[in-house]
Amino acid sequence: MPFKSYLEALNKEFENHKYGENPAELYEPISYIMSLGGKRLRPLLTLMSANLWLYNWQKVLKPAMAVEVFHNFTLMHDDIMDQAPLRRGQQTVHEKWNTNTAILSGDVMLVAAYELLGFAEDRHFKLVVKRFNKTAAEVCEGQQLDMVFATKADVKKEDYIEMIRLKTSVLLGFAMELGGILADADEDSVRLLNEIGVNLGLGFQLNDDILDVYADPEKFGKQVGGDIIENKKTWLLLDAIEKAKGTEDGKKLEAWLKKKKFDATEKVEAIRGIYDKFEIRAEAEAEAKKYFEKAAEALNKLAVSEDKKVLIRSFAEQLEKREN
Amino acid sequence: MPFKSYLEALNKEFENHKYGENPAELYEPISYIMSLGGKRLRPLLTLMSANLWLYNWQKVLKPAMAVEVFHNFTLMHDDIMDQAPLRRGQQTVHEKWNTNTAILSGDVMLVAAYELLGFAEDRHFKLVVKRFNKTAAEVCEGQQLDMVFATKADVKKEDYIEMIRLKTSVLLGFAMELGGILADADEDSVRLLNEIGVNLGLGFQLNDDILDVYADPEKFGKQVGGDIIENKKTWLLLDAIEKAKGTEDGKKLEAWLKKKKFDATEKVEAIRGIYDKFEIRAEAEAEAKKYFEKAAEALNKLAVSEDKKVLIRSFAEQLEKREN
Structure with missing residues (x-):
């Protein structure tokens, strides 16, 4: 293998x-x-x-x-x-x-x-x-945006996607592109490799955010709910804020985000409860899937024989289905 | 001009x-x-x-x-x-x-x-x-050594020279070398340029340390005596520790270095007094001169007509004689 x-x-x-x-x-x-x-x-x-x-x-x-x-x-x-x-x-x-x-x-x-x-x-x-x-430079920009978002009031889901594109995804794009350049691939292929990598990166990071809330603690290897505990503005939280706006759950969510002292387990369970009510997990999975599909489409377009693509394809599937 | x-x-x-x-x-x-x-x-x-x-x-x-x-x-x-x-x-x-x-x-x-x-x-x-x-990488190594020396007991003057070579001088060496490379100079000239720059850098930094103790406050632009106040192990201090070892002044110097609470002006004057007694300034100036002379020797060897060297020569002189 x-x-x-x-x-x-x-x-x-x-x-x-x-x-x-x-x-x-x-x-x-x-x-x-x-x-x-x-x-x-x-x-x-x-x-x-x-x-x-x-x-x-x-x-x-x-x-x-x-x-x-x-x-x-x-x-x-x-x-x-x-x-x-x-x-x-x-x-x-x-x-x-x-x-x-x-x-x-x-x-x-x-x-x-x-x-x-x-x-x-x-x-x-x-x-x-x-x-x-x-x-x-883009990775640094992404890290700076991540820090800015921590104290910014009106972060949108699109802003979050742009932040993780910079902080995480462009490096996966570069990693693949680099392989192409070093192998003397043509320009179109190099561009497609970058596109595959960036989209894998977006799907990968969204999966990371989903796992942080929903992973099996035994398989995950770190604390489940860490993002919730520290009010990290992930796609899931931003989606939940949007969906729950104007409802009783919206108010409850607001209140949890403002609380300075709390029991961590209680907070994670409460916010996960709100996520469940608004089917945030399924939405986030659909969002992640969108990027994995874009990656697959770009891989399809790559002018390389199908048997050579098998490995990258199975690697991408592993990234999509990972549990830790 | x-x-x-x-x-x-x-x-x-x-x-x-x-x-x-x-x-x-x-x-x-x-x-x-x-x-x-x-x-x-x-x-x-x-x-x-x-x-x-x-x-x-x-x-x-x-x-x-x-x-x-x-x-x-x-x-x-x-x-x-x-x-x-x-x-x-x-x-x-x-x-x-x-x-x-x-x-x-x-x-x-x-x-x-x-x-x-x-x-x-x-x-x-x-x-x-x-x-x-x-x-x-060398500049980072120099900065690390500088931090290590702050808490290390037995720093020698040679160690200090090596530290400033890395932290300050190699970058001046590279700056000059870069000019040579970009101008398609031959390898020998590029090497000599580096040598000029490194030696100018050593002389420059030693002058900096001398100025920190002896500059005219009106011309210097920052606090005179800053290095003394914070026990910075400059060439001057290391030379003074060496020269005063076993004497009454050596003990006084030790005591000043250990004092947690002191009047800054008093400390600067006391340590400068010890420097004066052991002629540390003249020793440091001689040390700096050594490097400026090495730089001049390397410049002499450079296979370029004398009229073209005038500017670098006068620049080096300005570095040697600067008062701030």
């Missing part, structure tokens, strides 16, 4: 990769956060995309890693901003070390991502960096 | 440059910190270096700006780490906005620096990014 061989090759490459040595205080946090695991979705998408044209996908491993290193850089800095104590069940870098270390190690990780892109062949390098720059 | 025309062209280009627009919370701090001024030393060095070979130095303005944007990115993040309230007499970004904004705006500034490097011609781009990556 090629999927497994991609992942094994990636993990081996990550294990052997040196980000730098001295001072240790700067580089240890990088090895630490990279060792916490994660699904390596993004570099896998790069490898799978490259493999549509390129038999020898091993030669794009290093640039593929750039996407994962960049992703983990954003996690390291986002965790400071969100004051998050845990990441993948382990202490965050700013908790284990301190905030200054997390700022500075993050900075050097961003540089490390560019270093890894430097393993692209010369003829691809300028385009790769140009597209990466654009993507990286 | 070409020096003035470089600066005017740079400032005009900075004024017109758009870093991005939305969300405003992300991009306004960039315009703000860039508008605080500063001497623009680094991009000036790039333009002057390019002009040794390239008549039309205007075409390297954008990549030259990358160095200044990167420098200001490091200031934005360093100010968070140092909890500095002021930068060039104005509020720092994390004070005027907040820490999260300063982290994230800084991140996108680092990306903006790479975007500006993208204005280099295609044939130079890969080398430019490779050298920039190396430099950027």
Whole structure:
């Protein structure tokens, strides 16, 4: 199964990769956060995309890693901003070390991502960096919007979609596009790969928000209801506010959002009850499905033989049906 | 006078440059910190270096700006780490906005620096990014060492020199090297430019440390004695600790460094008094001179006609003799 061989090759490459040595205080946090695991979705998408044209996908491993290193850089800095104590069940870098270390190690990780892109062949390098720059800036814009929304009163569902497009999806788009560029795919295919990735990213993030409310706690691996507890303005909450407006449930929802002191379980159950009443889960699932379908349509258009698309297709299905 | 025309062209280009627009919370701090001024030393060095070979130095303005944007990115993040309230007499970004904004705006500034490097011609781009990556990582290493030294007991003068080489000097080295690369200078010249820049940087930083203790307050523009007040382990302090070891003054110095509560003026005067006794200023000036001389030697070796070197030579002299 090629999927497994991609992942094994990636993990081996990550294990052997040196980000730098001295001072240790700067580089240890990088090895630490990279060792916490994660699904390596993004570099896998790069490898799978490259493999549509390129038999020898091993030669794009290093640039593929750039996407994962960049992703983990954003996690390291986002965790400071969100004051998050845990990441993948382990202490965050700013908790284990301190905030200054997390700022500075993050900075050097961003540089490390560019270093890894430097393993692209010369003829691809300028385009790769140009597209990466654009993507990286958009991810920062998305994070800023996310913080702005936390205190903004009138966030709309469309605003939320635009925020997650920037914060999460464009990086999946870039990951796939990168594979295409490195495999010398034609421009149309590269554009389609980006479209597939962005739509997978949107569906992925919406699923994440649904799982945060409805996951099986035993499979989920983190606290169910976390978004509800902290009033996170996800698509589900925004949809519920919209649907319940002017009703008794709307008032109840308002009241829960304003409460400073509450029992967490009680709040999660109450708000989930309101979601259920207005069938928010089904609406959110339909919204997520829309993006997975767009991704599938773009994949259909890709001028590559059907047997080569099988892997990406099954990967997308796994993303759609995941339970954690 | 070409020096003035470089600066005017740079400032005009900075004024017109758009870093991005939305969300405003992300991009306004960039315009703000860039508008605080500063001497623009680094991009000036790039333009002057390019002009040794390239008549039309205007075409390297954008990549030259990358160095200044990167420098200001490091200031934005360093100010968070140092909890500095002021930068060039104005509020720092994390004070005027907040820490999260300063982290994230800084991140996108680092990306903006790479975007500006993208204005280099295609044939130079890969080398430019490779050298920039190396430099950027070293600057982070220097900042980390600086923080480590703050709480480390046995810092040596050589350690300090290595720290400022990384934190400050390699960027001046890169700035000059960049000018050479963009002007298609030969490899030997590019290497010499780097050497000139690094040594100017070391001399520059040592002068900074001397000025912090001995500047004319009216010309200096910031508080004289700031380093002494916060026990900053500069070359001067490390030299004084070494020279005064085992003497009565050594004990007095120790005592001042340990004092939690003190009158700032009294501390500055007392420690300056010890410096004077051991002729620390003259020693530090001799040390700085050593690096300015190395820079001059490397400039002498540069295979460029003498009339073209005049400007860099006078610039280096200004750096050596500056009073603020």
